[in-house]
Amino acid sequence: MTKDRLYKLNPILLSFYDKEIENEFNKNFFKQDLYSLRFVIALGIVLSIIFIFVDMLRYEENKVTSLAFRGGMALILMIFGAFTFLLKEKHYRLTQFLGMLVAAFVGVVFFAHYHSIEDPGFDIFLSNILMVLIFIFSTIMGFRFRYSLLINTFFYIAYIVYIDNFNYSIIAARQISQLSVIYSVGILAAYLLEKQKINLFINKKELHKEIRKVDNLNKIKNKLFSIISHDLRGPIVSLKGIVSLFNLNAISHDEIKVLAKDLERDLDKTSNLMENMLAWSKSQLDGIEIKKVEINIWKEIKGLSKLFKTQFSTKAITFVMEPEADITIYSDKEMVQIIFRNLISNAIKFTPHGGEIRVSGEVAGNNYKIKIKDSGVGIEPKKLLHLFEIDKNNVVGTSSSSGSGIGLMLVKEFVDANNGIVSCESVIGGGTIFSVSLPIADTSLPI
Known part of the structure; x- marks a missing residue:
């Protein structure tokens, strides 16, 4: 308003x-x-x-x-x-x-x-x-x-x-x-x-x-500095250490291969975190610029899921998509990619080895609702209340890794910017469902 x-x-x-x-x-x-x-x-x-x-x-x-x-x-x-x-x-x-x-x-x-x-x-x-x-x-x-x-x-x-x-x-x-x-x-x-x-x-x-607003930005700034000093610094220091040991012939090629798996996982996490931070910084410095286009949402999600193929394989996670129709939404494509990349990454983080992530969709009035359900550890009710706030939503995943919070904050901000709705349901030990509703394009003809 x-x-x-x-x-x-x-x-x-x-x-x-x-x-x-x-x-x-x-x-x-x-x-x-x-x-x-x-x-x-x-x-x-x-x-x-x-x-x-x-x-x-x-x-x-x-x-x-x-x-x-x-x-x-x-x-x-x-x-x-x-x-x-x-x-x-x-x-x-x-x-x-x-x-x-x-x-x-x-x-x-x-x-x-x-x-x-x-x-x-x-x-x-x-x-x-x-x-x-x-x-x-x-x-x-x-x-x-x-x-x-x-x-x-x-x-x-x-x-x-x-x-x-x-x-x-x-x-x-x-x-x-x-x-x-x-x-x-x-x-x-x-x-x-x-x-x-x-x-x-x-x-x-x-x-x-x-x-x-300024107070909130200061809290976020302090949180980002904490993220930079911890989440970004850690993998870079590890990489530097491995390279130094290799140059000193202190580790063999076989040992490097073993360490590379963990390092790759950490660098993937760091890369995703940096992309989120750059996206958030851009939205705060330049303002949120919306460029809405028609998007085939299921093709977009299928394309994004390929980015996580290695992570699915490492944790033996079954990724299931249940599209109801060939649905076209009307939103900013870059923001949609950031939204679902973060939600899928989040689901992987909290899904145990051998678990399942299921994506489904349904028409909800003039919106199309995408649900991403994992079989993970679930989220405590008190955490759900502040899930999309960067300074209050640290939740430990299945590999003892906690989220920085910036990903879900971006999801909320970008969904709101596209006149959508994001919500979360969760049961401790029973998994979590993130729901994202975005406007259907006028040319879309859902079955």
Whole structure:
């Protein structure tokens, strides 16, 4: 899934279509939203207390009414503030809901306060308060844009309806134009702030993804250095030793023939390992370049099996192919060769002397599934979970040789690159089955 598709947004409400991403976004800003909510509640409490004393000085009448509204609001806000300390990350939805409840409560209190006082000097009180609230709800409150839009629109319309139909005054009516400007600016500010949050969230996720990728590459790099120092160095040192002994006439031709069998096996393993390392290095440095062509999969596997003729003979392994039809797949030919060369080599490694390797195939929807089954030692369930990870999949074969892991890692990477699926089933002592599904070419006519 591409980045643009993964983070696709509702352009109006600024919500992610993917629910998991939306939840992750909300959790990511939980602490920031919670602190913003606490700040606004604390600000409301402080201002309510301050204006209790201000109202006592500026009003001759309505002092008790003002005291009741200001003091009551401060008390209720204290209860809301105390409740915020019970909220945890899993309550991120409740944080937004509580913010809306606080906003609604404060707005309703000011409407009731304005309605209860008949004072011409009080006519711009409600509109000024709503302008401040709209600014707070749109910026520092920490609302998602859709909630800010909802609560601000509600108060904006409520003010117009209230002034026109329930408590009309010329001064209050003139405030509608100013309130409209603040409302528009507030909605725009809320939208832009939410977009900024979303961009920060996406950039942070992508950065973490790149960091994980770099960490994984560093693990693979360290593993490759280990492979180079051990798996590649060993056969070369052995070859150098044999050549040195031969030059010193310390060993005979017959002894060389005996040693050559083991040396040939080690060099075959080294050659395959070097090809895998070169293929992986190329894919990492140049990127994976896919050149898909139509491939007769059974002819390809039959050709690859000839490369292992000596190894089949040495371990007396029976290699059986059971093609169901003349199937043509549509994949990158070089990658297909690397995939099945590694899987057949892996099967040989873990199949005991006199064992059997069986290759079969079947149509699976628009894919063709190739199964490579060996009669080997099997793989432990916990190893299966990390089989395609280079740093966790060392399994000892029948000749006490462990795999480097790069082969199976390449198999996974190249199968995925060709829109295929690779899986593994295994039973301890009962052998292993690797299954590779690759897309069937349009021209293929399976029976």
